[in-house]
Amino acid sequence: MTGPVVVGLDGSPASLTAAWWAAREALKRNLSLLLLHSWTTQPLDVPIAQAAPSKQQYGREVLHRAEAEILHRYGDLTLTTQLVSDPASRVLVERSRSAAMLVLGSRGHGTLTGFLLGSTSLHVLGRTHCPAVAVRSEDPSVECGWGHPAAADRNEVVVGMGELGPAAGALLEFAFADAELNGSRIRAVRACPLLGLVTDPHLMATEHPGDRYKAEEQTRLADALAPWREKFPTVPVVEHIAVGPAAHVLLATAPHARLAVVGRRRRPSHHTWHLGPVAHGALHHLPCPVAVIPHD
Structure with missing residues (x-):
């Protein structure tokens, strides 16, 4: 397995859970981690102004916060971030050509019985060139952040x-x-x-x-x-x-x-x-x- 583990990060809890899962897997595989955010493809419930500078600032903050938290936990991990303007689905599919793995978050239904996948995630999962992993928000099998160990x-x-x-x-x-x-x-x-x-x-x-x-x-x-x-x-x-x-x-x-x-x-x-x-x-x-x- 070569290339980075690429995570589509939009700032939602699901994408942050996916980033934590991807970080641990990248470290185990001795691979680098790339956190990617598209400021033109952000969650509809993000409470920010519609102006492009505000969206870009939100994206930079999302990437910086996730990078700092993950590196605080996994200091030996090689991690880079990228803020892009192209639609997330297009960029992620293109990155999958050279990635070892693509990781996406999925918001749960509020129970342990399902995923809620948006059109972007389904589009990417159906076209990616490398293995792609969907990780549900608050998944009990994922060790996430501090004090949230994976279910034994x-x-x-x-x-x-x-x-x-x-x-x-x-x-x-x-x-x-x-x-x-x-x-x-x-x-x-x-x-x-x-x-x-x-x-x-x-x-x-x-x-x-x-x-x-x-x-x-x-x-x-x-x-x-x-x-x-x-x-x-x-x-x-x-x-x-x-x-x-x-x-x-x-x-x-x-x-x-x-x-x-x-x-x-x-x-x-x-x-x-x-x-x-x-x-x-x-x-x-x-x-x-x-x-x-x-x-x-």
Whole structure:
């Protein structure tokens, strides 16, 4: 992993939580941290005058305050700030070309059951060139500032295994590296469709087609994980097979998740963006940081 960890910082509590999460991760990975603020893309509830100089001053204060607090806690971190005038979504997508990771804040619904993602965040998450992580405000899995330690029971990296071919490689590489770095275990989650949606005539002809189908999926999942287990022998792995819609199955694994990892396909045109239903559901409902990994 090369390049900086880039954080979109708008001054909201969610973006500050994201900055704290990113700072800790950057330090662990021996990467630099870039805090980026677009003074033309600020929260609607910022109580400042509409004049450009006031907006720029607000942006400088947001960056300075976050920089001072983070460096007071993580003095060995290489941290830079940047105030830009271009729209945040455009700048963040462009920075993702050379970044190791992009981190965005997401305001919660006020409970532990979901995210509230704005159009800027969704646009960036659907177009970024590098892994992008959405961090919810006051996330219990995030060590934030002083006196806010991460919840002790959050010790899993949950990976949504929607595909088991080459596309899964990018997700597993990110997840296993993170788990090794943070001393976590991997929970690889594979959702099987309801039996009524299975059309394989050989399976349907067996006495217990559901059991046979789950057993075959278990074998396929184990085969996909095998090379990563060999590469990361110290990382514990739990194989999780369940019947039901993928987004629902993934949500059911969330109670002990420190990080969830999902994928999205790269779009052929940089003018379009798309998040699949599983990634979209994870971003809106999982109560932990969610990493979205682009893959071919």
